[in-house]
Amino acid sequence: xxxxxxxxxxxxxxxxxxxxxxxxxxxxxxxxxxxxxxxxxxxxxxxxxxxxxxxxxxxxxxxxxxxxxxxxxxxxxxxxxxxxxxxxxxxxxxxxxxxxxxxxxxxxxxxxxxxxxxxxxxxxxxxxxxxxxxxxxxxxxxxxxxxxxxxxxxxxxxxxxxxxxxxxxxxxxxxxxxxxxxxxxxxxxxxxxxxxxxxxxxxxxxxxxxxxxxxxxxxxxxxxxxxxxxxxxxxxxxxxxxxxxxxxxxxxxxxxxxxxxxxxxxxxxxxxxxxxxxxxxxxxxxxxxxxxxxxxxxxxxxxxxxxxxxxxxxxxxxxxxxxxxxxxxxxxxxxxxxxxxxxxxxxxxxxxxxxxxxxxxxxxxxxx
Amino acid sequence: xxxxxxxxxxxxxxxxxxxxxxxxxxxxxxxxxxxxxxxxxxxxxxxxxxxxxxxxxxxxxxxxxxxxxxxxxxxxxxxxxxxxxxxxxxxxxxxxxxxxxxxxxxxxxxxxxxxxxxxxxxxxxxxxxxxxxxxxxxxxxxxxxxxxxxxxxxxxxxxxxxxxxxxx
Amino acid sequence: xxxxxxxxxxxxxxxxxxxxxxxxxxxxxxxxxxxxxxxxxxxxxxxxxxxxxxxxxxxxxxxxxxxxxxxxxxxxxxxxxxxxxxxxxxxxxxxxxxxxxxxxxxxxxxxxxxxxxxxxxx
Numbered sequence: 254x255x256x257x258x259x260x261x262x263x264x265x266x267x268x269x270x271x272x273x274x275x276x277x278x279x280x281x282x283x284x285x286x287x288x289x290x291x292x293x294x295x296x297x298x299x300x301x302x303x304x305x306x307x308x309x310x311x312x313x314x315x316x317x318x319x320x321x322x323x324x325x326x327x328x329x330x331x332x333x334x335x336x337x338x339x340x341x342x343x344x345x346x347x348x349x350x351x352x353x354x355x356x357x358x359x360x361x362x363x364x365x366x367x368x369x370x371x372x373x374x375x376x377x378x379x380x381x382x383x384x385x386x387x388x389x390x391x392x393x394x395x396x397x398x399x400x401x402x403x404x405x406x407x408x409x410x411x412x413x414x415x416x417x418x419x420x421x422x423x424x425x426x427x428x429x430x431x432x433x434x435x436x437x438x439x440x441x442x443x444x445x446x447x448x449x450x451x452x453x454x455x456x457x458x459x460x461x462x463x464x465x466x467x468x469x470x471x472x473x474x475x476x477x478x479x480x481x482x483x484x485x486x487x488x489x490x491x492x493x494x495x496x497x498x499x500x501x502x503x504x505x506x507x508x509x510x511x512x513x514x515x516x517x518x519x520x521x522x523x524x525x526x527x528x529x530x531x532x533x534x535x536x537x538x539x540x541x542x543x544x545x546x547x548x549x550x551x552x553x554x555x556x557x558x559x560x561x562x563x564x565x566x567x568x569x570x571x572x573x574x575x576x577x578x579x580x581x582x583x584x585x586x587x588x589x590x591x592x593x594x595x596x597x598x599x600x601x602x603x604x605x606x607x608x609x610x611x612x613x614x615x616x617x618x619x620x621x
Numbered sequence: 622x623x624x625x626x627x628x629x630x631x632x633x634x635x636x637x638x639x640x641x642x643x644x645x646x647x648x649x650x651x652x653x654x655x656x657x658x659x660x661x662x663x664x665x666x667x668x669x670x671x672x673x674x675x676x677x678x679x680x681x682x683x684x685x686x687x688x689x690x691x692x693x694x695x696x697x698x699x700x701x702x703x704x705x706x707x708x709x710x711x712x713x714x715x716x717x718x719x720x721x722x723x724x725x726x727x728x729x730x731x732x733x734x735x736x737x738x739x740x741x742x743x744x745x746x747x748x749x750x751x752x753x754x755x756x757x758x759x760x761x762x763x764x765x766x767x768x769x770x771x772x773x774x775x776x777x778x779x780x781x782x783x784x785x786x787x788x789x
Numbered sequence: 790x791x792x793x794x795x796x797x798x799x800x801x802x803x804x805x806x807x808x809x810x811x812x813x814x815x816x817x818x819x820x821x822x823x824x825x826x827x828x829x830x831x832x833x834x835x836x837x838x839x840x841x842x843x844x845x846x847x848x849x850x851x852x853x854x855x856x857x858x859x860x861x862x863x864x865x866x867x868x869x870x871x872x873x874x875x876x877x878x879x880x881x882x883x884x885x886x887x888x889x890x891x892x893x894x895x896x897x898x899x900x901x902x903x904x905x906x907x908x909x910x911x
Contacts, residue, residue: 756810
């Protein structure tokens with residue numbers, strides 16, 4: 254024994270004190286870091302500062318819009334796009350007394366001059382109405398109103414009322430000339446079915462003009478993408494399940510627009526227990542009911558997606574597939590009320606059902 | 622077993638139960654299932670260093686059964702049971718190694734094992750997703766175990782009886 | 790080294806593991822999809838960015854849990870269970886930690902990050 258007993262005792266005491274103190278120190282460190290992290294989760298986002306990413310959220314056209322752009326001028330680009338969207342809302346709203354559409358609807362047969370954007374939108378809508386043989390009907394507004402879809406006070410109109418209202422429906426009775434619009438008596442315009450898609454196109458164009466090559470615009474569920482994600486991967490878009498909450502699969506795309514329409518978006522249950530959706534068949538004046546739960550259209554332009562998603566829904570699966578065979582400038586995903594999926598071969602590889610819906614039957618529509 | 626021993630064990634069980642019930646009234650700031658002070662384990666730790674293995678098990682199992690009845694949560698019995706079995710196994714094994722001056726270490730191990738036992742049963746019931754709580758439970762086990770062990774150690778030091786766990 | 794020291798070191802190591810693990814768990818990123826799971830079966834898959842404000846009632850052996858979705862967040866609003874831990878957890882936050890109601894075998898958790906969706910077409 255080289256140390257005296259006292260020295261050994263002292264050493265042990267110091268050892269002990271040392272241990273206890275270090276233990277307490279570690280515990281304090283631990284507890285405080287836990288507490289910090291629990292109360293300040295932002296501390297955890299180190300190294301994720303995105304250079305050149307800008308996001309803008311706004312409410313326009315009756316819908317919640319989010320735009321995310323990547324690029325050096327992202328900030329200015331999205332600000333400009335947001336301004337454009339607000340501007341378009343002022344031009345195209347059916348209910349805003351200051352809008353051009355409102356003015357046209359109140360014009361009593363007089364010609365009203367409109368801005369070039371409205372002119373473009375209207376001529377596009379009329380073209381699509383022609384192409385879809387009236388399945389897209391920009392003048393269906395009075396019927397929509399009768400069903401209460403414009404005021405949320407839904408009701409089932411009588412057959413007689415519908416027949417009368419249908420007398421004032423017909424896109425051929427909208428006339429355009431030299432930047433002016435005039436409507437035959439009783440006609441009312443509502444460009445809601447194509448307006449959002451068109452607005453998305455214009456917003457995306459602004460982003461592109463600002464040099465943006467990667468962006469995602471979400472206009473209340475109407476999606477517009479520019480390029481791929483910054484890392485080169487495709488955008489992953491969830492597809493809303495028409496029958497339940499949540500999504501039923503993922504669609505991967507780049508540089509395309511995607512729009513979905515379905516009765517599930519807005520509907521009411523009548524006193525007879527029947528379900529009445531907001532997409533009206535312009536021929537019958539009743540909500541379109543032909544076995545489709547939702548139609549999703551993928552194309553380069555949002556306006557085309559918007560117009561087609563509504564009109565193909567009205568047409569029903571068979572006529573929709575015929576239309577596609579004829580035109581083929583888009584891709585589509587049809588979901589029937591029986592839970593079957595039909596998709597065009599162009600995007601068949603881009604769509605995957607999630608595990609909870611994997612038992613749905615998938616049919617690929619091929620070019621004939 | 623003589624009457625005296627039985628009385629001692631019964632009293633300890635009672636005290637543990639009382640501590641448990643009182644602890645139930647303390648609001649728990651951590652919303653994580655399984656995190657608790659476990660003050661009643663002060664009695665358990667004390668018992669491990671005072672009584673024989675069989676006697677300790679009697680106290681513990683009696684206590685958790687009655688605790689489940691008293692708290693109105695019989696389902697928790699499965700979790701407590703699994704936790705206690707592991708905890709006791711660990712502590713009873715460790716008491717050969719750890720002397721009276723470092724009882725808190727045994728208590729820490731006991732607490733950690735207890736939590737592991739609980740979360741294992743929970744994983745069987747709820748799926749492996751719940752295992753994410755393990756780090757938090759390990760942490761709280763260390764802290765709570767050290768605290769209750771420290772208390773038990775103090776008690777043992779103050780009480781003048783000699784440790785008789787290796788006597789029959 | 791004496792046995793006590795070894796054991797003490799083990800304690801400290803476990804402790805530090807607990808800290809590290811806790812931080813890791815809290816750090817886990819998450820997407821926007823949540824699953825509501827009972828007894829290992831997924832009852833609902835919900836995308837929080839598009840879900841409407843609503844409450845879901847889920848029954849288990851006669852006891853009810855009420856899940857609330859509001860403003861893109863989800864939580865256990867009410868639960869018929871003895872400890873109410875699940876209710877006290879508040880809004881679902883961490884990518885790894887689910888909200889769990891042990892007695893009723895119910896959990897609300899973020900779906901795997903492989904499902905990271907950029908937006909929902911609806």
